[in-house]
Amino acid sequence: MVDKSMNAFRTAAFLTASVAWMGTACMVPVSLDDQDNLVGTVWELQQIQMNDDTRFTPSSPQNYTVEFTERGDVFVQADCNRAAGAFNLVDGRITITLGPTTLAACPEGSIDTRFLQSLRDANMLFFQGDDMFIDLAYGSGTMQFSPASTVSLTGRVWELQDIQFNDGRLLVAEPTENYTVEFMDDGSMAVRADCNRGRGSFNVPEPGRLSVAPIATTMAACPEGSIGGDFTQALSNANLFFFQDGQLFIDLMFDSGTMRFQEATAPSLVGSVWKLQQIQMNDGSQTVPSNPENYTIEFMGDGSVVVQADCNRGRGSFATAADNRLNITGVATTRMACPAGSADADFLRGLDNANSYFFRDGQLIVELMYDSGSMIFSAD
Structure with a gap:
């Protein structure tokens, strides 16, 4: 379960600096025969084996990921922290330069600091079978990654669990099945906001970034205690998204909060x-x-x-x-x-x-x- 304090570290300064830094960083096209193996995959850390026999193994590999793009961007999730940067890869030699990194205090046992430092020490990249390996500078160790199980925004119904605002407010969806969003492959989205239903559109302009157009809904007066209006307003303010422990998180614009979703167990017409x-x-x-x-x-x-x-x-x-x-x-x-x-x-x-x-x-x-x-x- 993700600590609610994770929301506090996603600051507007980080987002602004990330965009500015990525815009000025030197993006070098990837030059590697195995380029198709590298980009387009979310890589989950399996272990960091140091040459002094120290081994760092994440308890939740899906919380330690790296994603490379054809432009030379790199996007990192390091447990409760996130980072963006650039990479250069020529003839198997790789350098990774990370820009701004969030500074949340991850739970005890986290290896976020070690993970980020190892990425900065990246030296050589190669593949064995389906796995990717990165040797570290000075022969100090090796990182091993496996392709992540594909999790997608589309093709499932997401049930809101709660909205944690960074001013301390917490809105809990009760019942969760009354607050859902479904992202379609054609860029449309279907929303249920308690007693109202609506439609809109969305766009993923780059990995991890989510833009939602204004949502048009029916105008029924929902019962007292409904958070339907807050739900649709928050969705309209979507800025970033990521997956953790099988859940979908949507960070809101202006560092205002985070929405947490769980994939719905789909009821069926058939069988009753x-x-x-x-x-x-x-x-x-x-x-x-x-x-x-x-x-x-x-x-x-x-x-x-x-x-x-x-x-x-x-x-x-x-x-x-x-x-x-x-x-x-x-x-x-x-x-x-x-x-x-x-x-x-x-x-x-x-x-x-x-x-x-x-x-x-x-x-x-x-x-x-x-x-x-x-x-x-x-x-x-």
Whole structure:
């Protein structure tokens, strides 16, 4: 678990100095047959073996990383600290020059200082198998790295855990599944901010840097205690991002704070019988079935759906797409005349107008086309 004090060290001075230094540092194009092995990979430290037989082994290799770019930039995570710099690599000989480095006091047992000093002492680089090795100056030792398991912003739903502001405020997401962001491969993003949903766009102009365009959301009045507004505002102020211990951290502009996310355990449409609880239309009308177990839908792994609409039963098909889009088509049912007061027609009409879906507090919410309303289901 990352100490909350980590937020305090990310100062505006560091960010400003990093940009200025990187802009003036001498960037020398990489000259190495194995260039493709070097760049485009996040390298995790496995050990530093010194020639006096001293060995430094990180307890969490993912917290000690180095990333090289084709421009000659180098980006470093040294436990609770971060650094940026430049490197020069010719015929296997490497020099690494680090610029400003954050100065947080990492937890006891950290080898951040040793790691940073070893990078500054880099002398020769070579590969053995999938691993990268850096021999240190004066024959003093060798650093061993392995490629990091790929963690990406995209392809997953991130649940907010908390926002730690550098003025001491801490906002905790309760429940976490009500505050999510999903970054799409096309540069769009989908946001859930408590009772509101929204869309926006993002850009990663360089490794570790994140820019988020203003987020447009629905305007529902969420319950007292909601942090929906703070959540969307913080996302709009995103500046840097990194991964640590499987979590996503987003540092905010002007050194104002840090957002912490955990990858969501994705609920699934498939595998449950979903019982209708109500249909809430945006014109204020509402349909509440007296017997929810008579109004069900089951999504099957083969793309079909099984439907019970009161006294009638039927089958159809469904498809999902990016941003939780949902399309239910071809539902054909028996044609019995259900008793007076039946909601079968409303139920089937709602399914036919399905547009998107999401999960909240264990329930399935199906939003209808044209922002006309929503259907709320509970699992069997």
